[in-house]
Each structure stands twice: as structure tokens, then as C-alpha cells.
Amino acid sequence: MSKGVLVVVGTGIQVTTHMTAQAESVIRQADKVFYTIPDQLGDAWMQALNPTAESLSSLYKGHKRRLDTYQLMVEHIVTAVRLGLNVCAVFYGHPGVFVLPAHEAIKQARAEGFRAWMCPGISAEDCLFADLNIDPATYGCQSYEATDFLITHPQIDTSSHLIVWQIGAVGNMQEPHKRKEQGLQILTEVLQHHYPPRHLVTVYEASPLPRYSPRIQTLPLHQLPQAAVSSLSTLYVPPCHKKSPDYAMMARLGIDPKDVMKDW
Numbered sequence: 001m002s003k004g005v006l007v008v009v010g011t012g013i014q015v016t017t018h019m020t021a022q023a024e025s026v027i028r029q030a031d032k033v034f035y036t037i038p039d040q041l042g043d044a045w046m047q048a049l050n051p052t053a054e055s056l057s058s059l060y061k062g063h064k065r066r067l068d069t070y071q072l073m074v075e076h077i078v079t080a081v082r083l084g085l086n087v088c089a090v091f092y093g094h095p096g097v098f099v100l101p102a103h104e105a106i107k108q109a110r111a112e113g114f115r116a117w118m119c120p121g122i123s124a125e126d127c128l129f130a131d132l133n134i135d136p137a138t139y140g141c142q143s144y145e146a147t148d149f150l151i152t153h154p155q156i157d158t159s160s161h162l163i164v165w166q167i168g169a170v171g172n173m174q175e176p177h178k179r180k181e182q183g184l185q186i187l188t189e190v191l192q193h194h195y196p197p198r199h200l201v202t203v204y205e206a207s208p209l210p211r212y213s214p215r216i217q218t219l220p221l222h223q224l225p226q227a228a229v230s231s232l233s234t235l236y237v238p239p240c241h242k243k244s245p246d247y248a249m250m251a252r253l254g255i256d257p258k259d260v261m262k263d264w
């Protein structure tokens with residue numbers, strides 16, 4: 001029997017146009033494909049690429065803890081690898097960005113002695129940089145999952161860009177994702193410890209379909225609980241002040257201050 005292999009790939013956000021040539025080739029060549037993709041267009045696309053494609057979305061049924069669902073997914077995927085198959089697991093966006101079961105399946109397969117690796121994909125954050133015209137290299141960029149942000153109190157640098165994921169499911173540790181009204185309210189309160197209430201923030205949704213515009217709603221932070229938020233929404237908070245450069249360090253590094261990038 002041949003030794004099983006696992007390759008984890010991403011669809012990108014627009015499944016039919018963002019998928020990389022590498023991901024498509026891996027899907028086509030797999031003996032068995034598992035996938036979780038949020039729309040029906042994705043189902044048809046997966047079937048067209050590889051008729052063995054099987055959706056894992058039924059594992060979300062029954063209001064389980066999210067971590068239990070993820071464990072079931074890992075078990076499903078690695079069981080096929082144990083059978084000696086060349087397995088491809090497909091996740092939405094970049095498969096390694098906010099996708100715990102993708103990382104866990106690779107760890108589990110490797111721990112059992114199988115070859116396993118991941119191909120990168122286009123994430124929601126990549127689309128956000130493009131649609132909102134933001135470069136993470138300018139001011140730096142922090143990125144957090146909303147619930148994790150609230151329960152771990154990371155140090156926020158308010159002179160950097162801040163991206164908060166899963167604002168449509170703050171405090172919800174179960175599947176299917178249900179919006180908890182008070183979650184967004186609490187997130188807004190906590191953000192107001194760091195940013196002024198009138199600081200403009202953006203609720204962002206990249207279009208999952210080609211030729212459609214992204215949904216971009218910019219509003220004062222204190223009005224965030226009234227924003228139209230879905231399971232696809234990501235929050236972008238721009239910096240609220242500028243860092244001043246360390247001129248002594250520039251001198252030590254031999255940098256001419258005129259060479260340091262300015263705002264255009």
C-alpha cells in the first residue's frame with residue numbers, strides 16, 4: 001500500500017478566481033478531497049475539479065463546541081491519509097489563516113509519520129489590503145481574532161493598523177456561528193479604552209464573487225454595535241496617532257532622514 005500524504009490548500013476568497021495554479025493542481029491530482037467552503041458555488045467548483053470532493057460542513061451540525069467540530073474534521077482528514085491515500089484538504093481563503101483544523105491536521109499527520117504540507121492562498125486580509133488601499137509596512141499591522149482579543153488583552157499599538165477578525169461571532173464558541181448582540185457591544189467598549197469614540201473604523205467584507213464590489217462600511221467607533229455585521233465581516237481600525245522616528249537610531253544606522261518614507 002502506498003504511504004498516505006496530506007496537502008492542505010486554500011481557495012482564496014473568490015473561489016473561482018483566487019485559487020492558485022498550485023492549489024488547483026493539488027486538488028485535481030488528489031485521491032480524496034475534503035473541503036469547507038461557505039457557498040454553493042464552491043461546492044459545484046470542487047466537484048468539477050475532483051469528483052471525490054466531500055464537504056465537511058455537515059460536521060458543523062448540532063450546535064457542538066467549535067473545538068469539537070475541528071477535532072472531528074482533523075480525524076476525518078487523517079483517517080483517509082492512514083488508508084494510504086493522497087489527500088487534499090481545502091479551506092476557504094488562506095488555509096493557514098484563522099483555520100485551526102488545517103494546522104492540526106498537518107501536525108497530526110506528521111506525528112504519525114506521514115508527509116504533510118500547506119500551500120498558501122489569498123486571505124481576507126490580503127483582500128482588505130487591496131480594497132482599503134492599506135500597506136501593512138506603513139505603521140505596522142496587528143491582527144487578532146475578536147474573542148481572543150477580548151479575553152487575552154494584547155498590548156495594542158494605536159499607531160499601527162489594527163485588524164479584528166470574526167467580529168460577527170464575538171464570544172461564540174459554538175457552531176453554527178450565531179451572532180451574540182452583546183459581543184460587538186463589549187468589543188466596542190474595550191476598543192474605546194484605546195481609541196476615541198469618534199475614531200472612524202471600517203467593517204469590511206471582500207466580495208466572494210468576481211465583479212462584485214466589496215462591502216465597506218466606515219463609521220465612528222461608538223456606532224459599531226449598530227453596523228451591519230455578518231460571519232464574513234472583518235474590522236479595520238486605522239492608527240489614531242503617528243509614531244515619531246528615533247533620530248538618534250537613524251544616525252547610528254547612517255540613515256539620512258530624507259530617505260525615510262513620508263506620507264505622500
Ligand SMILES: C[S@@+](CC[C@H](N)C(=O)[O-])C[C@H]1O[C@@H](n2cnc3c(N)ncnc32)[C@H](O)[C@@H]1O
Nearest residue numbers: 093094097098123124165166205206232233234
Ligand atoms: C475562520 S476565519 C477564515 C479566514 C480565511 N481562512 C482567510 O484566509 O481569510 C473567518 C473570518 O475571516 C474573515 N473573512 C472571511 N471571509 C471574509 C470576507 N469575504 N471579507 C472579509 N473578511 C472575511 C472574517 O473575519 C471571518 O469571520
